[in-house]
Amino acid sequence: MDLFNSYITETLDQLGTPKQKWAYSERDAWKDTGASELVMMKDAAFELGGSGKDAVNFTCVTDDHSLVSGDEILLYGSDLKELKGDSTFARIVFLGVKEISKDEQEAFNTIQNMEFVKYHVFPEGYMNRVSPESHREQVRVSKQAVKKGISFKSVGADYIKQYHTNPNIQSVKIIFVTDPSVDYKKFIETAKKVNEVTKTMNKILEGLPEDLDCASCSFKPVCDEVEGLKELHFGKEGMKKMGHK
Amino acid sequence: MEENKTKAKIIAVAGKGGVGKTSLCSAIVRHLVDAHPGKRILAIDADPAIGLSTALGIHVEHTLDDIRNAVIETSERGEYRQAIEILNEARFRIFDTMLECEGFSFLAIGRPEAAGCYCSVNSYLKEVISMLAGDFDYVVIDCEAGIEQISRRVLDEVTHLILITDQSAKGVNVCKEIKEVADELIKYERIGIICNRVVDPSMNDLIKLENVENLAFIPTDPLHAANDIQGKSVFELPADSNIMVGVKQALEALEII
Numbered sequence: 001m002d003l004f005n006s007y008i009t010e011t012l013d014q015l016g017t018p019k020q021k022w023a024y025s026e027r028d029a030w031k032d033t034g035a036s037e038l039v040m041m042k043d044a045a046f047e048l049g050g051s052g053k054d055a056v057n058f059t060c061v062t063d064d065h066s067l068v069s070g071d072e073i074l075l076y077g078s079d080l081k082e083l084k085g086d087s088t089f090a091r092i093v094f095l096g097v098k099e100i101s102k103d104e105q106e107a108f109n110t111i112q113n114m115e116f117v118k119y120h121v122f123p124e125g126y127m128n129r130v131s132p133e134s135h136r137e138q139v140r141v142s143k144q145a146v147k148k149g150i151s152f153k154s155v156g157a158d159y160i161k162q163y164h165t166n167p168n169i170q171s172v173k174i175i176f177v178t179d180p181s182v183d184y185k186k187f188i189e190t191a192k193k194v195n196e197v198t199k200t201m202n203k204i205l206e207g208l209p210e211d212l213d214c215a216s217c218s219f220k221p222v223c224d225e226v227e228g229l230k231e232l233h234f235g236k237e238g239m240k241k242m243g244h245k
Numbered sequence: 246m247e248e249n250k251t252k253a254k255i256i257a258v259a260g261k262g263g264v265g266k267t268s269l270c271s272a273i274v275r276h277l278v279d280a281h282p283g284k285r286i287l288a289i290d291a292d293p294a295i296g297l298s299t300a301l302g303i304h305v306e307h308t309l310d311d312i313r314n315a316v317i318e319t320s321e322r323g324e325y326r327q328a329i330e331i332l333n334e335a336r337f338r339i340f341d342t343m344l345e346c347e348g349f350s351f352l353a354i355g356r357p358e359a360a361g362c363y364c365s366v367n368s369y370l371k372e373v374i375s376m377l378a379g380d381f382d383y384v385v386i387d388c389e390a391g392i393e394q395i396s397r398r399v400l401d402e403v404t405h406l407i408l409i410t411d412q413s414a415k416g417v418n419v420c421k422e423i424k425e426v427a428d429e430l431i432k433y434e435r436i437g438i439i440c441n442r443v444v445d446p447s448m449n450d451l452i453k454l455e456n457v458e459n460l461a462f463i464p465t466d467p468l469h470a471a472n473d474i475q476g477k478s479v480f481e482l483p484a485d486s487n488i489m490v491g492v493k494q495a496l497e498a499l500e501i502i
Contacts, residue, residue: 038380
């Protein structure tokens with residue numbers, strides 16, 4: 001089911017070649033505290049997305065293995081040990097799954113459960129907080145953690161380790177961006193669109209009439225952009241009747 | 246909700262209105278800051294009358310009620326959110342609302358703009374206390390006057406309940422009522438009473454509640470009155486003022502300092 005593939009491609013095209021790229025190894029994973037971590041401002045070396053700087057987070061799921069071929073961590077911009085103060089920040093995750101279920105409810109639950117893993121990752125000395133409302137993700141990194149050598153490679157490995165606790169997830173591409181020259185506004189737009197897809201899926205699951213005239217539906221712009229949503233609503237047979245391939 | 250990492254001492258200060266709860270609460274915060282440097286201390290102004298910030302010398306710009314309103318606005322727009330998302334949205338905003346001061350952090354419940362009861366903001370406060378308790382070593386809550394926050398189980402996780410009265414039957418009766426409700430609804434570890442603004446020490450024997458330890462009798466405090474009228478914070482109050490001495494005695498009795 002093609003729900004997020006265009007967003008994955010667009011984002012990768014926008015970012016180009018990463019400054020650094022690491023293959024995942026579980027032994028690289030930074031220690032996870034298993035519970036939310038409070039880093040006070042006075043103990044923080046800096047805040048990613050702090051001082052009102054751009055900060056964004058979104059997650060896309062795909063069953064197209066050419067888009068997420070294996071577990072890897074990509075970095076665009078400075079690593080944690082190189083940052084001298086608050087920075088712009090994006091954390092983008094692409095999850096490769098075996099197959100997104102044809103069953104609407106199952107597909108929705110699977111996608112939501114995978115997305116929610118982000119709320120259960122607590123690297124030590126790395127206080128992340130995510131706003132589902134604004135799609136911002138801000139992170140206070142403690143001076144202690146920087147001193148101990150925390151890096152995006154180790155934090156990324158912790159995330160991937162936690163994502164793999166979900167058996168549906170086969171591969172994870174996690175992207176960290178601190179480069180201030182990147183177009184974060186474009187990322188925010190993508191985050192909003194990804195959120196719209198999930199919201200629309202939920203709306204479809206709540207029940208839309210099968211004979212609904214798309215022209216009168218408020219979700220038309222999203223469905224026009226994401227073919228998989230129409231399929232979710234009308235099913236493959238319905239799509240054929242409507243003249244779609 | 247994650248399990249608390251540390252067992253925070255959660256101290257609630259409750260009693261009738263006008264007995265000096267907020268002043269004593271601010272003195273508790275100062276003593277904790279002095280006695281436990283490096284520990285994480287959170288002061289919560291849960292009284293819609295909003296006085297603790299002034300007593301601590303803080304200017305508050307955002308409150309819990311602002312967060313609650315923002316979350317309500319989202320649901321009123323019909324946007325679908327799962328519980329985990331609502332919780333994380335609140336957590337995200339709380340750390341922007343919380344003030345980090347010298348030695349302690351501060352959070353105010355705020356004064357809901359709409360007239361009427363405070364039930365909704367109180368239930369929100371309960372969730373917030375639960376969410377933050379594991380991140381701090383000490384949480385001090387300046388409660389709303391009366392029994393509302395106790396009866397609504399806002400203070401479920403309180404470990405130390407400090408009742409404040411003056412030398413009035415009404416003040417003692419309110420403490421008695423709070424104790425009775427708390428016995429049914431809160432699994433507190435310690436409870437005690439402080440009699441504030443004592444004018445006649447010979448009447449102290451009349452301040453008695455069954456199974457409640459008398460923690461301190463604090464005489465009327467002219468130094469505090471002078472400090473207050475000059476707009477100074479509790480951190481500028483002389484250490485030998487009656488309030489500072491009495492609160493120290495109470496915290497020592499409760500083995501908090």
